[in-house]
Amino acid sequence: MIKYISILLFLLITAFTTRESNFSYPSSWPKPTYDFSKNPIEKNKVNLGRVLFYDPILSENNSISCESCHSPYSAFTHIDHALSHGIYDSIGTRNSPALMNLAWKKTFMWDGAINNLDMQALAPISHPLEMGSSIKKVVIKLQASKKYRQLYFQAYGDSIPTGEKTLKALSQFLLTLVSSNSKYDKVMSGDLQFTTQEKNGYALFQKNCSSCHREPLFTNDEFANNGLPDNPTLKDKGRMHITLDSTDTYKFKIPTLRNIEYTFPYMHDGRFKKLSEVMNHYTSGIIQSKTLAPELKEKIKLTENEKVDLISFLLTLSDKEFVFNSNHTYPKEIISSTAKD
């Protein structure tokens, strides 16, 4: 009996430490929402997901990869594009969001259309303006590839790609995109200090912004109408398209503000290029409507100096270690050591 207990304990301890060592995050953060028990992080699965993320094989004519719209050097958003740019030079209808701290999200996309990170990749793979293919076609291509048969074998002990394995491997890579090393984080842990200007900005942020852009993730993962005027060419009603509930009209997912310095242009349609334009929106651009968030009904007052202070605080959310993390970039080292097709 004792023996069994000790074996069990040993298993429990190893399970715990693997999870902790392979998916680490600051101890002051909330628990992730992603169910790691269904898809425990393992190095070879993360590697497979990373290779898939950078491979245009996921698109119909092998021209577009996930990275085409989510570049590591801009915290995984689309460099310089307001609306995403997909297959056959198509222009999509929304701005590609930055990808980070995805393990803490309950829903994905600007309207919350996707209910689990695993299912996210199906959307761009199948979208005629994005990658124009289907998971079935992709899996058939992967099954025919020596390189992928080897990578699936290393990850799953079975060389045959399936939809499930492909989606879970992509999730594994996406889950590792944790950004938690900004100046803000170092100030919170006591290793650095804010300048006076940043400190003023932080106070203004806590007063006016943090109910929605909640610390430490800088989003509460809810939907809100932050008073943007309707874009007449896109006519995007946001969350309402999913719930068909008119009280959700113009509500969009509250985005994180981490790495905001790198993720311009801003908002679901990329309408603002600069943070100063965002400040002017919150102080003087808010459109009153039935679904406008209650905390924005009353005008936010900021002097020009206060706007500058608030922006200087937002810039403390930049995480260079994240943006230049070589574990996140094109997986040259993995590809060069796998079979060639």
Add this chain to the structure above:
Amino acid sequence: MPASASLFIKTFRSISYNSIQFYLGIDSLTNVSGALGGELDPTHGMYWTWQSGYINFKMEGQVSRRKEPLKEFQIHLGGYQQPFYSLQEVQLNVHDENINLELNLDPFLQSLDFSNVHHIMSPSKKAVELSEILAKNFKVKKND
């Protein structure tokens, strides 16, 4: 997709039963459980891509009304969240061991308005209504 589908279900001889019960569709917990394999692998085409959720029932084809040219139609029923939860439970009494289960599609087709609607591809009130009609039109027939 096959033009007609037959599914054989074997039961144990030693067990006798007088009713069968099954779900038409995928329950909401399974719908939020991430990527699944086997029959539930999204490569089978029974999963929506632009919005998460399994497709519980799919019928696609062409219709022609009053000598008008043929028109494509696609009916995809699903929805795992209220108020458009479309999963249906079917319960049937059986009196024989060797039975055929038949789904009469006539009432379903009659309730589609092909003069206006050729595509139902997302959770909605109509999708729930159509799912209820399907569930009511299973019949147990003696196999001879």
